Amino acid sequence: MILYTSDTKEMQPSLNLRRGLIIYLCISIFCLVVFLIYDRFSHNVRSPFMTFLFLWPLLLGVFPALWLFLDHALPKPDRLTLNLYNSGVAALTVSSMMRGVFEIAGTSSVFQTGLMIFGAALWFAGILCYIIRYRRDHNHIRSLSRDLVQDSDQL
Amino acid sequence: MDQSTRQPEQPYKKKKIRHTWAWVYGILLTAYTVFTMLDVFVIPHDTVKVEQSAMAEVYRTSSEYADTDIHVKKMSGKIRSTESPAVSGTAAGSGTAAGETDSEGTGSGNTAVTEPTITATENGYIYQDENITIQLTQRYVYSTMVYVADIQLSSVASLRSGLANDSFGRNVKEKTSDIAERVGAILAINGDYYGFRDSGYVIRNGILYRSTMSDESSEDLVIYEDGSLEIIREGDVTAEELLERGALQVYSFGPGLVKDGEITVTESSEVGHSMTSNPRTAIGCISPLHYVMVVSDGRTSESAGLSLLQLASILQDLGCTDAYNLDGGGSTTMVFNGEVINNPTTNGKKESERSVSDIVYIGY
Numbered sequence: 001m002i003l004y005t006s007d008t009k010e011m012q013p014s015l016n017l018r019r020g021l022i023i024y025l026c027i028s029i030f031c032l033v034v035f036l037i038y039d040r041f042s043h044n045v046r047s048p049f050m051t052f053l054f055l056w057p058l059l060l061g062v063f064p065a066l067w068l069f070l071d072h073a074l075p076k077p078d079r080l081t082l083n084l085y086n087s088g089v090a091a092l093t094v095s096s097m098m099r100g101v102f103e104i105a106g107t108s109s110v111f112q113t114g115l116m117i118f119g120a121a122l123w124f125a126g127i128l129c130y131i132i133r134y135r136r137d138h139n140h141i142r143s144l145s146r147d148l149v150q151d152s153d154q155l
Numbered sequence: 156m157d158q159s160t161r162q163p164e165q166p167y168k169k170k171k172i173r174h175t176w177a178w179v180y181g182i183l184l185t186a187y188t189v190f191t192m193l194d195v196f197v198i199p200h201d202t203v204k205v206e207q208s209a210m211a212e213v214y215r216t217s218s219e220y221a222d223t224d225i226h227v228k229k230m231s232g233k234i235r236s237t238e239s240p241a242v243s244g245t246a247a248g249s250g251t252a253a254g255e256t257d258s259e260g261t262g263s264g265n266t267a268v269t270e271p272t273i274t275a276t277e278n279g280y281i282y283q284d285e286n287i288t289i290q291l292t293q294r295y296v297y298s299t300m301v302y303v304a305d306i307q308l309s310s311v312a313s314l315r316s317g318l319a320n321d322s323f324g325r326n327v328k329e330k331t332s333d334i335a336e337r338v339g340a341i342l343a344i345n346g347d348y349y350g351f352r353d354s355g356y357v358i359r360n361g362i363l364y365r366s367t368m369s370d371e372s373s374e375d376l377v378i379y380e381d382g383s384l385e386i387i388r389e390g391d392v393t394a395e396e397l398l399e400r401g402a403l404q405v406y407s408f409g410p411g412l413v414k415d416g417e418i419t420v421t422e423s424s425e426v427g428h429s430m431t432s433n434p435r436t437a438i439g440c441i442s443p444l445h446y447v448m449v450v451s452d453g454r455t456s457e458s459a460g461l462s463l464l465q466l467a468s469i470l471q472d473l474g475c476t477d478a479y480n481l482d483g484g485g486s487t488t489m490v491f492n493g494e495v496i497n498n499p500t501t502n503g504k505k506e507s508e509r510s511v512s513d514i515v516y517i518g519y
Contacts, residue, residue, distance in 0.1 A: 043433070043454055043484065083176045090180070094188055102195060107351045111191040 024061030050100025056093040085126025091119025202324030299458040304448040311382040316359040317514045323364045328510035331488035340516035343490040347408035348482040350512030355407030356394040366394035374409040376479035384440035386411035412467035413478035420463045432460035434487035439470045439478030450489040454500045485509040
């Protein structure tokens, strides 16, 4: 007998995290390369937003993914959480790169600032989403264990 | 449940688009980034066409200039030469002889009483007419070629600003040499590139274009109706007040280099995030109606470029009581007699002149 379920092609959470970790690592390296190339042509004019661009995906991407990957006690983030969180990190990284380019050129843009605020909001929403889910799951486990204890008492 | 009963459900299974969020968000983020970049670097906006009549009116009402009866022919920017230049190392090669002046200019309606002369000297040129004397020299200091224009005017009306495409606005750009030629500048340097920023006071030829403060500590250069020059902090005075005080030009780049004869920058002073050695543009005042314009090469093997302190030292040595740093780097350009005399280094390439928002020029 073959069972057809809709979840057969869904990725396992651990696999999802591992893939996310590798992608974030690649983005960090890419950001470092972008800085090195840009620095070569910027006549020694530097901006910390460009120099430390790689820290966004490294600190907000690689390390959290590594933490979740290694700590099995933590619940794995759901799709909504990941979407919000990853979108936030992407917006923060891109806006940081733009800020670096603008500072090196000697200008600024309100649109860049807007994107940075938007990215921070998405990132925060992702964190909030994860905490809510964590607490919900935690409460669910507690209620389950309470029910289990009650059942065992009845027995 | 067996396979035969489940099989027919397969065709009705909805095909799921994977990573929909990532694709849509990625496209939107890319589009937003491209738009922002274009907005900052390319798309002109907030453009105001400059009325030449309004500018002329400012100078007509300027107290000092109104009393004079000077009629000077508007130069077209090219004084034709019959002699070859005796100076090597400069690109201002076309002019030495007096006289043969184009008269196709369209400026303020003044005409010259006497013909201007341009004389080649050992290390530069001297331009002279009855209102303007410019002594242009070049020197090699701090491993950098520096071009110095010593300017003496009979009226501050000859010290003017030119805007790219005769328009005020963000990303409105034109090469310094093109603006200089259009306005008929005898001598021109790049200005403060106001159009690359959204803030900082902008007054040009007595007209207030922007009164948005950049930063309370930002230093601006003010040139007044009496020909005096002052370096102010934007936090201390509004643009409107400067206009009431008789400001004809206000440039917002900085920092101030020399104030009351004293150097006001240190070894660590820099423009934004730039490093020490760069091409520079500066203007200074020795006394009212006696100015110097200084540009330096840089970023090349022949010329390292100057730090702000080195630039300030040069201006102090020239006798400036006040001096101010204008936009440098790839923007640095000096045009004399229709020719670019320095080596602009936009994108690290020689002789590649950058388009800028505005120029400071000597002309009619």
